[in-house]
Amino acid sequence: MQVIYVDVLLFFNFCVNYFLLRGTAFLTHTPCRIPRCLLSALLGSFSALVILLPPLPLAVNLLIRLGTAAGMNGVLCFGLSRRTMLRQTIWFFCCSMLFAGFLMFLQQSTNSRRIFLGNQCFYLQLSLPVCIFCTLLAYGVLRLWHAVRMRCRHTDVPYRVYIRIGSETRIQTGLADTGNNLVDPYSGLPIIVCSRQAFSDLLPQCQKKQRHYHYVPYGTVSGTSLMPVFQADEVLLQNETTGARQQVAARIGLADAQEQAIFHPNLLQTI
Numbered sequence: 001m002q003v004i005y006v007d008v009l010l011f012f013n014f015c016v017n018y019f020l021l022r023g024t025a026f027l028t029h030t031p032c033r034i035p036r037c038l039l040s041a042l043l044g045s046f047s048a049l050v051i052l053l054p055p056l057p058l059a060v061n062l063l064i065r066l067g068t069a070a071g072m073n074g075v076l077c078f079g080l081s082r083r084t085m086l087r088q089t090i091w092f093f094c095c096s097m098l099f100a101g102f103l104m105f106l107q108q109s110t111n112s113r114r115i116f117l118g119n120q121c122f123y124l125q126l127s128l129p130v131c132i133f134c135t136l137l138a139y140g141v142l143r144l145w146h147a148v149r150m151r152c153r154h155t156d157v158p159y160r161v162y163i164r165i166g167s168e169t170r171i172q173t174g175l176a177d178t179g180n181n182l183v184d185p186y187s188g189l190p191i192i193v194c195s196r197q198a199f200s201d202l203l204p205q206c207q208k209k210q211r212h213y214h215y216v217p218y219g220t221v222s223g224t225s226l227m228p229v230f231q232a233d234e235v236l237l238q239n240e241t242t243g244a245r246q247q248v249a250a251r252i253g254l255a256d257a258q259e260q261a262i263f264h265p266n267l268l269q270t271i
Contacts, residue, residue, distance in 0.1 A: 011045075014042055160174055174237060180262045182227070191253040196254040230252055
């Protein structure tokens, strides 16, 4: 008979749900507040208690999974939004399936009896201190990798930003700044803050419906305000040192007292 410790089951699923939600937020470029993410992961972990029930039909398991994922993503973690909820839920399922596939591969390749599967839920037969230690170790490795990756991006390198709107192209000097954490709440894409004066003659074209022109609240040291945001046809970042270019997915925001195009270093990949 398989012995399942409820505390280990809940803690393991809490950790898995948390990192799946953080991964979903990263892949969809969606702001994810830690308190809401923790609450969503905690409540989602209780769905793992179905492992204690007798085998359920596939349709029932599917409904439980869909309801739990929709509640974790759309209601608790990211907020209820018709435009983004489906995309976030799909990416959440993609991350979940990758993780489940890894566990099934590990179970079959090692013939391990420490991994138990029931009602589409996994249980690792590990003690709670071991789970906590492995979680802290994984978190430390991820933080170290993130710090090394950010250091290798050389945010002091000069950049040039090419923004194409129809047949017109605007070129601005670019600045990679971690202080620009603006994200478009409708598309989930990061916002590159540019000079309003540089696009003054193109504003009528930017304000068209197909450009998704809208306002996004933002805050600075001097206060809060609303920033106009729109979609460009093409956005390129060019490394002025190497000359390499990279097309990025981002929205364009306009600010009055702005001379450079400021973007977050996470937009940089290979340049």
